Amino acid sequence: MNVIGNFKILTVSKDIQGPYMKMKVTLSDGTSTIRFGLDEPTYEHIKEIVSKNYFDSLAKGYRFELLPYYATYQEIDNSQPVFMGSIRCIQDHRAKNIQFPCTERFAGNLEWFKHAVYSTEDIKHLTLDGYEGHF
Known part of the structure; x- marks a missing residue:
């Protein structure tokens, strides 16, 4: 994977x-600054995470980072796998990893980054310059 950080x-x-x-x-x-499309279930989980102040409800300066990997597990044999993404919440010198349920599609998009993205040219279609939609 060529993602740095x-x-x-x-x-x-x-x-x-x-x-x-x-x-x-x-x-x-x-x-590059990109538009990373989300499915509705994953969007709801991520939106909830980035809407909270985890360390101090009055604190400013929170930032959030999506970790470029996912985890998967099965609760019982032969059941559907559960996919989990992870967001890092940072405020000053404190940080917390927050796992969230995500869809297989979202996990697949992270996997695409891991195996197919080597340069900014590979994601040009997702950038402000390359994306036809609106931000």
Whole structure:
């Protein structure tokens, strides 16, 4: 994977195209701001996470990062796998990893980043310049 560090979450929102995260992604050849489409269930979980102040309800300066991996497990044999993403909540010198349920589609998109994205050119279609939709 050529992602350097985590994806910095700038916005979690919806528009006419559907739910999305606007994120800053750093790769070996530079940094891009992308529109990362979300399915509705994953959007609801992420929106809830980024709407909370985890350390101090009055504190300012929270930032959130999507960790570029996911976990999967099965609660019982032969059941549907459960996919879990992870967001890092940061405020000053404190940080907390928050796991959230996500869909297989979301996990697949993270997997795509891991195996198919090597440069900013590979995600140009998701950037402000390459994306035809609106932010």
